[in-house]
Amino acid sequence: MPGLMACRTEFGPSQPFKGAKITGSLHMTIQTAVLIETLTALGAEVRWCSCNIFSTQDHAAAAIARDSRAVFAWKGETLQEYWWCTERALDWGPGGGPDLIVDDGGDATLLIHEGVKAEEEYAKSGKLPDPSSTDNAEFQLVLTIIRDGLKTDPLKYTKMKERLVGVSEETTTGVKRLYQMQANGTLLFPAINVNDSVTKSKFDNLYGCRHSLPDGLMRATDVMIAGKVALVAGYGDVGKGCAAALKQAGARVIVTEIDPICALQATMEGLQVLTLEDVVSDVDIFVTTTGNKDIIMVDHMRKMKNNAIVCNIGHFDNEIDMLGLETFPGVKRITIKPQTDRWVFPDTNSGIIVLAEGRLMNLGCATGHPSFVMSCSFTNQVIAQLELWKEKSTGKYEKKVYVLPKHLDEKVAALHLGKLGARLTKLSKDQADYISVPVEGPYKPPHYRY
Amino acid sequence: MPGLMACRTEFGPSQPFKGAKITGSLHMTIQTAVLIETLTALGAEVRWCSCNIFSTQDHAAAAIARDSRAVFAWKGETLQEYWWCTERALDWGPGGGPDLIVDDGGDATLLIHEGVKAEEEYAKSGKLPDPSSTDNAEFQLVLTIIRDGLKTDPLKYTKMKERLVGVSEETTTGVKRLYQMQANGTLLFPAINVNDSVTKSKFDNLYGCRHSLPDGLMRATDVMIAGKVALVAGYGDVGKGCAAALKQAGARVIVTEIDPICALQATMEGLQVLTLEDVVSDVDIFVTTTGNKDIIMVDHMRKMKNNAIVCNIGHFDNEIDMLGLETFPGVKRITIKPQTDRWVFPDTNSGIIVLAEGRLMNLGCATGHPSFVMSCSFTNQVIAQLELWKEKSTGKYEKKVYVLPKHLDEKVAALHLGKLGARLTKLSKDQADYISVPVEGPYKPPHYRY
Amino acid sequence: MPGLMACRTEFGPSQPFKGAKITGSLHMTIQTAVLIETLTALGAEVRWCSCNIFSTQDHAAAAIARDSRAVFAWKGETLQEYWWCTERALDWGPGGGPDLIVDDGGDATLLIHEGVKAEEEYAKSGKLPDPSSTDNAEFQLVLTIIRDGLKTDPLKYTKMKERLVGVSEETTTGVKRLYQMQANGTLLFPAINVNDSVTKSKFDNLYGCRHSLPDGLMRATDVMIAGKVALVAGYGDVGKGCAAALKQAGARVIVTEIDPICALQATMEGLQVLTLEDVVSDVDIFVTTTGNKDIIMVDHMRKMKNNAIVCNIGHFDNEIDMLGLETFPGVKRITIKPQTDRWVFPDTNSGIIVLAEGRLMNLGCATGHPSFVMSCSFTNQVIAQLELWKEKSTGKYEKKVYVLPKHLDEKVAALHLGKLGARLTKLSKDQADYISVPVEGPYKPPHYRY
């Protein structure tokens, strides 16, 4: 992870995070362990939980726990345990919560926002949050935790938000939530959108998934990808990475899309763009990458080939209708191995293979993205956290969502080139003037798409 | 060209361009002929010149000339003839210039801006522009034309700029000039940046060059690309398209880059990133795509292999040091066929093959981009021209540079999908709400990179 | 063409072809000109005709004709002219025919075999060949030429066959004919099958077509291949090259095959294997590569999309039912440019684009294979001719078909590596013994498939 190592070398001596308490909610893998160690090496105190019930690598969690005792994560948490862990990671004791949050998917941020909302309601009306007010099983757990917290400390989350300097968030889903809160005027603290750094969205999402999708498929099922028909739902950066990996491995790839621009991009790569309904019975491998919900429903699953593989590498497990599957009358679940289940429908006696219970298959069935690409993402996180902390009292960041300035984005890339033996060309002053950029960059206008 | 055909169907009946005089400065190819016919079908009067001395397809120019007598372009213009053509296309007679400009590279816009500057100077000081004040041979011609014009009509360009409703510009180079003028406060009329529509920059630049680079190489030299070493200078959209085409055809591709992010993208595709100096003697095919100048200098050329191919698909011929080559003592030029020259150095008696005299090789040696991709670009042009003309008196557009709104960009894509047999998935209301976009789009935030 | 140049250097001084008369029947392109010059440089006298009515490059023919006056070929021969040329190239005057034949497709060999058959019949029964005895228009011409020849010299072909030392043949089609004659016991002289040298079949057929198929498509139609649906009939070496080129250029490729092994190979590359009937209405570009006949019939053409492109890069024009098309009642042929015709059906008023009148489109619409790959093929030809001539009186070669020994095949490859900067590893004696091959090769058993 050359970027993180370079951060330690550059910033370690000055201990810029001295005094900062950082809570992380992010897949507890060995790469994350390096991130945590980097934050610590720069002077921070850290508490951590995972942002996915299956993604923890227990040996990574153990290694961090050994040093800090402040990791709350294990592979195969129940949802209840998951939210308990999140709450634990945010709880820094009586002095309030963390100063900074490193978030992935926005669950830590969500808990605080929901907590504050409930506390305000309670202060106003004495009303406790009611878990039974929602159908969403997971949100019931969130409300339960907040309700139970309210009883002991009715200002717990309010104090947290007051202390908080800001959050840096690294996923499309989490960022979307932040922009919605900004639009609604409900965002409680500054946020840096790390997801949309080029060195994150175009690397982690695209190249990361290009690596980890086939890795997950092979580890979970040993399926030969060559010769198979694969469907990739969504052709954003994640979908592009998945489709490229599958095509290169010899599959015939079909894409589903709602966005005509992305659809046209798919056709330009020789991929067929159709609807799920058009081909549901012909496909061997289904991959959801949309970041939306209700993509593959149980009615689709019933029409699939026997032993079709169904998996999600987008975000939440609601891309696949797991609830519909689990509650389908007479359906039988046969666990082939952990994270690889065969679900058999009673009428046809034919079944499908679902990976990681519909959650992120690259984390559930393999080891997530490789270190090199995570080094890009996490270097963005470190730089964002440094920026928030440095500007904590200057008022530079309001309760809004910001992206990192381009010269920092370019810096993240530059930190990773040497390791690959790449040699950059240098602009002459004359050339730089000719295209009106500084010799040392940034080299592109903000709207540039790479 | 499905997008242009769709425009005729949708807008033809209402004749939205009725009364509009449009000057185009854009490669006079058969695709452009369809664009001109589309503008005419929507009610415009049109005058046209090419934006490149080699890119005109004479049969296309002839077909348009037959109908309108207002085309000033032929393949193989001298630079002097080129600027004469540009001036002719802008000259709509005593009533002033055009209402709208369709520009490619910004030469028509440049001529007006330089004309106005000279006229203002002349009005103030009586001083005529002095061609000998510049070393740039081409700019000398521009000043000469302006000077000669000044003598007959000292307000020619001033009247033009007053009449002008706006320009739509479709190249990276032209857009760069516009943003510079905006920054300097010298932009004289509104401009729409069509280049940065996704359906332009990510299609024309990327997929267009992926098609037309090998086409130009094969038509000019019949070289077998497989097994060769190719160097692509610049890894922007054009460079990405070129590198992909060369790699797929079996070349080993080396990239030069100044931007660490683009360089890191190249490495992720298995391309070696080095400097020109590192490999100048090992490369069989050199391609410049930078949009900058002084990329391949005569000193590089002298170190190249015998019969190395050198060509440019970026923008101006100054990416390659043609002046240095032409004036190198004792150098010998052997024209193998039009647009394909072997230049032999006296000391080594070894030579290089330069395509299209250093100008755009895909237009000089082949037929430019294929119609499908030009249909995307030109549909953006038509939509931009419609927008400028519709808003001509509302003040919506100031003397600034604008990009097209995303829903129009998505519309351009949608107009091209049917032809390819693609079928879009439709969002449900519930899904659209879940990701906070309208059911009918636009589907992505403005900063999305595709 | 590094292999041919190396042959001149190595063999030129000893003039091994001194006294040899060589007739060639092979596409009269600039590459062939280099072959002819090489044969001449090695001491041979040469007469030449093309083996395809469209493939001659007139400037190449002219250059050779200038030096030798013994070239009978021009672009756009009629079939009658074609066979006249073939006969002329075989006619070395009263002394009989050539000593050696360089054949491509086997037409020169065919003419001699049919001639001898007719002369024997004539000697026996006095019966002249009857052109009206066959429906095949082209074979009628062959019989006519033989009949007319019989009248002047009833032993013309018999004398030819007696003089002939042998033929080297470089196409799948020609080789197939030779093996059939060997099986039937009718082969009149020794033949070397150059087609099945690895450096021919796996290079010319595969890499040559990978280059020249898109070249021909682009020159003839400027079609954007990306996004299109292409069908490749046949997945032999030619089909593999075509499918790879189309896939890499962004088409979705469908393959038709009769051979389950080749079909399974196609699926392993992610290509769909279907029948022509399954998809005839969905395909934008049809390419035949089978070496068989009646692949695309006029009834298929009538069901195609408007402006579907139909072309052949296999062998004869009967892969496509040109006769059925030409004689379809009411069909209209519109020549867009030479070698590019639109055929419009009267009932639907929709049309298809046929390239090169159904003949080899890479030769008719582009310039055939590039020099590098032809250098491999032609170096095999030269080496085969040298072998035949050297052994002319030793009886080594009987009236059978032979392939070149593997060490000569490896030599052809080695002659081409230096040009590409490749560096071979050398076996140690110990390693060579371990795998039981000589240190200097050949390195593979005869059945090895590469």
Next chain:
Amino acid sequence: MPGLMACRTEFGPSQPFKGAKITGSLHMTIQTAVLIETLTALGAEVRWCSCNIFSTQDHAAAAIARDSRAVFAWKGETLQEYWWCTERALDWGPGGGPDLIVDDGGDATLLIHEGVKAEEEYAKSGKLPDPSSTDNAEFQLVLTIIRDGLKTDPLKYTKMKERLVGVSEETTTGVKRLYQMQANGTLLFPAINVNDSVTKSKFDNLYGCRHSLPDGLMRATDVMIAGKVALVAGYGDVGKGCAAALKQAGARVIVTEIDPICALQATMEGLQVLTLEDVVSDVDIFVTTTGNKDIIMVDHMRKMKNNAIVCNIGHFDNEIDMLGLETFPGVKRITIKPQTDRWVFPDTNSGIIVLAEGRLMNLGCATGHPSFVMSCSFTNQVIAQLELWKEKSTGKYEKKVYVLPKHLDEKVAALHLGKLGARLTKLSKDQADYISVPVEGPYKPPHYRY
């Protein structure tokens, strides 16, 4: 494994193996379990051992052992245990050895041949084999086992060879040994070379490794392949598969080759062909695929980058100089996890990562080839065994090496197409006659290379 299933359906009822005792020496994986079950379903009795000390999947071995008690294999055998297992699998009790051998790598065949040799020597001279007569540690174990066997039964292997109907062998290495024995006249029983069935060598070797090389790399090291420099030693079918996989995953691939033809093929795919010495310090991932020995020596390893990955997917572990590494003075072995060792050199303190102790990394670090491709290979094995058994008393097979007839090869392919949704085109009688093949195949001449 559609081919094996089809065999059971087709042949199961007639019990063609009734009475046959089959010994297998072949990686004891789940795919092999299906092969064993298929042989049993066709009437055979089976005893089995693995042909590689690391390749056994213990759950597969256990499942077979449960049913038959005749499996001698576990993951991580010592070499001594390995040869003990081989001997056990061959020992069918007093009645002699097996009737048939299914071999992979030729170790079972080797043991019998060495056994017979020793027994003949012993009968002649009373001399026992002397393990200390060889430096090769593994061969010492072979001699020890034979020596110990001789003491109890001096005709053990002689009786085996007399009973043996034949062997079918599926690897390049094993086949090479067989041809050597045939050439030396020492082959003791008929052998069918299954390796050179197209549906074996072009599928298992090529597509199998294309799948399992990245699988092994990812499982063992989680390395991001994109951006890395990889060296593939050898560009045969295995090397082609490996190079394709690495290139597609975004590595820059360098090939080493001794054979100029294979080297030229590599260049045509854009791969650089150099020697190991040229680039040993620049490479991140080394893969040997040669089937030869002494490819990567300890002196190479000392010059490698820190943490370079070194692995073998060819055949024996002597492609990599494991002995040189293990005995290098002061070298330190750090086992990161089973089959993944870091070896640190004392002088530089820099280390390399060696996978699977230099043995087949796809079997040691992943699960070998996927079922689909193994189904092709194993269907060839079943068909070869059936053929040998059917002809056991006809004398059709002498003590020579045979390949399967092409129509059986095509049958294997056909059995796998349906599963992939492929639809074959059928030749008409007329077309079949035109190309002189039977309508139902075989479709290609024996020398065809696919």
